[in-house]
Amino acid sequence: MSVLFLATTLCLIAGGLAIIYVLILIAAILRTKYLKDRAAEIHGFIREAALTYIKRQYTVIMTIVIAIATAILVAGISQRSTVLTYTGIAYFLGALSSATVGITGMYIAVLSNVRVLNVLANKGLNKALRVAFRGGAVTGFLVGGLGLLGIALLLIAFGGLGENYVDAVKALLGYAFGASTVALFARVGGGIYTKAADVGADLVGKVEVGIPEDDPRNPGVVADNVGDNVGDCAGMSADLFESYVESVVAAMAIGMLISPPEYARMLIAYPMIFASAAVITTILVAQFIEFSPLKEPSKTLTATSLLSIVTVAIITFIVTRLIAGEYNIALLWTAATAGLLAGGVVGFTSDYFTSGSYRPVKTVASSSRAGPALTILSGLSMGFYSTVAPIIAIAIAAFVAYTLGAHTVTMNPLIGGVYAVALSGVGMLAVASIVVAADAYGPIVDNTAGLAEQAGYPKSIRDEADKLDAAGNTMKSISKGYAIGSAALTALALLFTYATLLKSYVESVAPGIDFRIETLFTLTRADVLAGIIIGAAIPALFTAIVVQAVTAAAFKMVEEIRRQFREKPGILEWKEKPDYSRCVDIVTRYALKRLAPPGILALIAPILIGIFLGPTALGGALMSSIMVGLLLGLFQGNVGNTWDNAKKFIESGHFGGKGSDAHKAAVIGDTVGDPLKDAAG
Template sequence: MNAIYFVIIGSLSALVFAFLMYLRIKKQPQGSSEMIRISDAIRKGANAYLKRQYSGVALFFGIIFCILLIMASGGYLSFFTPFAFLTGGFFSGLSGFIGMRTATMANNRTAEGASKSLNKGLRVAFSAGSVMGFTVVGLGLLDLSIWYLILNAAFHNLPESQRITEVTSNMLTFGMGASSMALFARVGGGIFTKAADVGADLVGKVEVGIPEDDPRNPAVIADNVGDNVGDVAGMGADLYESYVGSIVATAALAVAAGYGLKGVSVPLLLAALGVIASIIGTFFVKTKEGASQKNLLKALRTGTYISAGIIVVASYFIIKLLLPEQMGLYIAVLSGLVAGVLIGAITEYFTSDTYKPTKRLADSSETGPATIIISGLSLGMLSTVAPVVIVGISILVSFFSTGGADNFNVGLYGIGLSAVGMLATLGITLATDAYGPIADNAGGIAEMTHMDSSVRERTDALDSLGNTTAATGKGFAIGSAALTALALIASYVDKIHQINPDLKLDLTLTNPKVLVGLLIGGMLPFLFAALTMDAVGRAAQSIVLEVRRQFKNIVGIMEGKAEPDYAACVDMCTRSAQKLMIAPALIAVIVPIVIGLLMGPEGVSGLLAGTTITGFVLAVMMANAGGAWDNAKKYIEQGAHSGKGSSQHKAAVVGDTVGDPFKDTSGPSINILIKLTSMVSIVFASLVLAYHLL
């Protein structure tokens, strides 16, 4: 129990630090009245979108809550599960909302800071990103702590081994609420932001030939709103879900491994110490005027690496104190940390215009849009090799270093710890990710208010870096999702054995139920990606038609004498996103239940394995291809291949347009799909065991 109080301290430290960063941003100068007006328009659009989204999601949560309550009254679930589901969703949504509110407050302040110096712009944007990062980890640990205390008190009459089993199995279920909210936020926000982005680029930049974020473009406000609802609010909910999912899955595996309360305490303490390490790391993020992309990356990496170094030292003493005879667990934590760093470096290599892959992608624009799309797909596919190898090595090292060869459950606990190690420094990692959309918004405000060209150059440098850090953050989240998913699959099998200890599961590939489950699971990420890509395409078509209509019908719009109807595009994106996000979000909940009722736990086990394998690879491919297309376009805009307005630039814009839903809608949503299917399977395990057909 002493460990949980330290976790509470870590949680409160993160939230206090986030609040201090918020106050710091609020004190920064906002710029001209025109900058404030545009920032207010973006904020109002983002608030309106989230209000409508949360209203729709509340209906979904109400229905699922009632279903879980009925199952609990029938003895299929614990009475705590429906309420844990609600709190998981609430805190996941709240973390995204706070991050979005901060980002929309910081965009004009970042533009004003960039008018003074590159470092000033970086510090404002990074501080705003820090609010997001530390809100996510703070609320995540707070939710965990509250439920730990409630459940420990509720089962205080049981012997310690039984009490810990009840506590961890119930805590595991609130991850379903977090995952559900994250999926709606990521998919809905991703559809909104990419529909607006694609519509604005195709008509404004390609057809009409005006610059990005030109105030004459009717979709420009919707595009900037989308950066906040998709890349900030959606991402915050997404990584909240990854963070708490890895911790609770590992805590649950500690019981099966025989480590009891001390084993449960290890991932909780690692997460709490990660908060302190991340706070320290933020003070080392700074740069100088005229910094190159390498210098800017180094500034952000310095803070991240210092945080990781602190965890390397601190985790040794945690393991030494709690489980001194199991120092192989320390190797597991290190393998996760190293894997996270390496995946970040590989992602950076494939998506940053500092390195050859993205430069070669830009070269392919010489022969038009077709070749840049072919080259981008090739780059994305090639980029999957290293992350798969890295995660595979991390799994093997974690499993065998902890004694998995002798005790399978101990090895699985080691894999779970490696996922926790990878996400331990999420506070600062997410800060480096979340600052990108803020810099992007700042560039838009600078363009729309006709600030000095040097300001746009600085915000573009920060934005280009943001594309790389965002791609790195997505790779990081996807890699951790693969490790967490393995822990969740193990938790699912363990849950089945808890319900029916006498059941003998045949999980071999020769079992047709497992094989069919694998095939359906392998298909599921492709079905999900198809639905989300199609949703972006359909929503973007309506925006393209609306932007064309306004250019044609509003007299004086191109001369700057008439103002476009920005609100029409914002409203159109909002309605499209709310409607089109339903189908892809529901399949993650419905498919595992249907497969379970048809083919039982063996079919579900195959489904989860198949979804994890293809989902991991597909998500990496899409995220990296999209990031590379985006930075290839920016590389050309900086002067390569005849620069802006050239045929090469137009080809790169088409490539970037294809890559938008890859990197910001489908790709980052797949890692949530992987974990949500596992969480749903765990929650409905009792029902599946009672009523499956085969």
């Protein structure tokens, strides 16, 4: 039995088990009853609006996907290139898989929120936590299950188990690219929608009018609840699916460059084996939520994350020893585990800086007593502090992985080192199913808290719902850290793949040139230096475009909510009903209208740099974009959640509680952080 056959079989088994587990979870959620009360009525509005937006958004996205896939297929057929033709097919299927994860996960999240509320009201906090986590786990295990199934089935379809493994793996890069395209547009579109609705509803409702969050008198409240699902669930799950698939495929693509072929097959197979063993392990670890003795939601979720890291490390070590055979790949397990541990550092740093249980959030909340300026300044400082430990951890993981890979793949230490860096990205996302489950848990409990407020549930239940919600905010920050960190490691590895392809091209057109990859992106080259400087600006420009889009849409939301309060004064006196659909329509139109520019920037900027400055300048630009993007991504994800949980800390009764000056200042900090953490970040 060949090692590639073994890896593919294991992928099919792990992916199949994950999908079966997803179906079991969906059945359990649908069996959970809910009352046909006011909360159910509002839930119906949210479900209808969310589905309407998702249909419109994915119509736009899939139109773009079909156009790109068609262009690749036409190029492949016209050039009679099997690899290019397979790449076009894989691209479309990768996009379709990503869309499936996002749409299914969001729909189940919407179905879960009202059920969580009913369980919370009748059976208590712990049982409600379990139902909410099941809803999130549907998305989480779809990521792992569909990702592995897609890779395995395409590898088989493209003849990758035989002598054609190189072309098959090359075509698999299209699968990752397709997932990446959908993730880019879904994340941006959903982020603009959710944060425009959130900022608009909060600024008028909380700051100007002084009504509570999720108050049914606020015309923007339904749009806000819808946004939690289309942005935080559908968008983020597509993002993590892309990171997951890309990390595995990138490691496979670098492994295929090694000779002899027998060893290359082992290096292609190992990321699949590692990821498959991790998915099966995390299915078992997810049961900890069902039986956890811990009472606090945040502690339960954090303990589950820690348990998943430890268990995956142990199980993958055992599997590595079993399949190693004549190959010395124990050091490669260590390289992957370095990424796994770095992911743990990223996650627990985010937990420390964004949880209301620790000093950073309390410091920001305390600063709010002096006004919004100090809220923002203290939050900014905590946000920048929060980037240091993760970046150091990622740097150490990359260094350790490279060193171990170079010592393992002795026939080509350079490729071996970069392969191990890619493998550390696989390791970081080995617990992706748990991470995504905890992330998708966030919008479910956010909606649960909103429904409790809007439907007039007793304060005791609303307070319990807020505990679930606060834990969800921290989990969202952790998941963003994983996505950003793994993307950085994978991108560094793919940069080497780009350099290798460039070397092959140059040597094919000019055989006499002495071309060394080690000196390709040296700072002594003017074009590389120019590329580095320009590349550093791309993440900043992307952030500016997205935040500007949120600002414009939020401004229209603010105008509409003010108009309704002005023209229908009876709304605040409970005598007239707000026009929720009008606000939903505004953010829908603006999100779709502003969807394209950030995506076009990400797709076009590298092409323009390559055309005008050359391929080596493009390499420099990619390098600096990765570094600056890593810093900005970690900062924005953490600072937004720090401000959010500082607001919640005050709302829980500290520093004057709801309606106090400190609370109003914290709300402003939260609205500044919203587009950073959930749209641009």
